[in-house]
Amino acid sequence: MTVQLTAGAERPVVRLRAVAKNYDAGAVQVAALRGVSLEIPQNCFSMLVGPSGSGKTTLLNLIGCIDAPTEGTVEVCGEAIAAFGDNALSDFRARNIGFIFQNFSLVPVLSAYENVEYPLLLVGMAPAERRRRTLAMLDAVGLAAQARQRPNELSGGQKQRVAIARALVKQPQLVLADEPTANLDTATGASIIELMRRIQVELRTSFVFSTHDPHLMSHADETFTIRDGALVQPGLH
Numbered sequence: 001m002t003v004q005l006t007a008g009a010e011r012p013v014v015r016l017r018a019v020a021k022n023y024d025a026g027a028v029q030v031a032a033l034r035g036v037s038l039e040i041p042q043n044c045f046s047m048l049v050g051p052s053g054s055g056k057t058t059l060l061n062l063i064g065c066i067d068a069p070t071e072g073t074v075e076v077c078g079e080a081i082a083a084f085g086d087n088a089l090s091d092f093r094a095r096n097i098g099f100i101f102q103n104f105s106l107v108p109v110l111s112a113y114e115n116v117e118y119p120l121l122l123v124g125m126a127p128a129e130r131r132r133r134t135l136a137m138l139d140a141v142g143l144a145a146q147a148r149q150r151p152n153e154l155s156g157g158q159k160q161r162v163a164i165a166r167a168l169v170k171q172p173q174l175v176l177a178d179e180p181t182a183n184l185d186t187a188t189g190a191s192i193i194e195l196m197r198r199i200q201v202e203l204r205t206s207f208v209f210s211t212h213d214p215h216l217m218s219h220a221d222e223t224f225t226i227r228d229g230a231l232v233q234p235g236l237h
């Protein structure tokens with residue numbers, strides 16, 4: 001018998017405590033985040049919503065271990081990030097976190113197949129398993145027929161599907177998407193959110209995506225609203 005734990009009983013995949021982030025901008029300091037504490041449960045589709053400049057990218061960069069907080073603690077997949085050295089942190093990120101960006105960030109000279117395969121090369125996976133997983137992910141995002149095409153031969157929505165496959169192919173515990181629909185028309189953006197949601201449920205991973213579009217709220221299990229660097233509406237809705 002499988003015992004299904006509730007989200008509240010499991011260890012959260014992300015835990016931030018009293019996080020602040022300041023940037024030096026010439027003579028002045030910008031307080032990009034102030035006193036942010038949050039927990040993101042496992043197997044959850046979460047949305048980070050707020051206007052431009054509110055701190056969404058800064059927060060995703062801290063959760064993605066790309067940047068360190070000025071104050072407070074960041075725990076991802078049960079690990080205290082401050083305890084890692086640079087090499088251990090890169091390795092941790094490569095194994096546990098997938099990233100999706102608004103400008104897709106695909107490698108232009110690689111085919112869709114090669115873009116998706118790339119993270120598996122980085123973690124040294126054997127060729128047969130690499131091929132199996134890459135083909136399965138391309139199929140999951142509906143791009144099996146476009147495997148040989150390069151990014152400039154794909155539509156915006158298809159490029160973002162490749163980026164989703166690339167983020168998920170190593171089966172990370174956590175996927176972060178920074179405004180994944182910002183460069184897509186409304187219908188394509190909606191289909192990308194639906195695809196991310198379907199894959200999140202199938203693979204039982206955790207997604208956090210940022211947007212300035214509150215209309216997407218209905219898709220999320222949990223919404224965090226951020227304004228001027230502080231959370232204003234934490235918790236389940």
Ligand SMILES: Nc1ncnc2c1ncn2[C@@H]1O[C@H](COP(=O)(O)OP(=O)(O)OP(=O)(O)O)[C@@H](O)[C@H]1O
Pocket residue numbers: 023024025030031032050051052053054055056057058059212
């Ligand atoms: N490298 C940096 N140096 C100085 N200030 C920065 C830097 N990065 C971000 N900021 C400032 O921090 C604040 C939060 O920026 P952030 O990019 O996190 O917001 P955002 O909500 O992602 O915005 P957008 O929706 O426009 O991408 C803004 O005031 C921004 O100008």
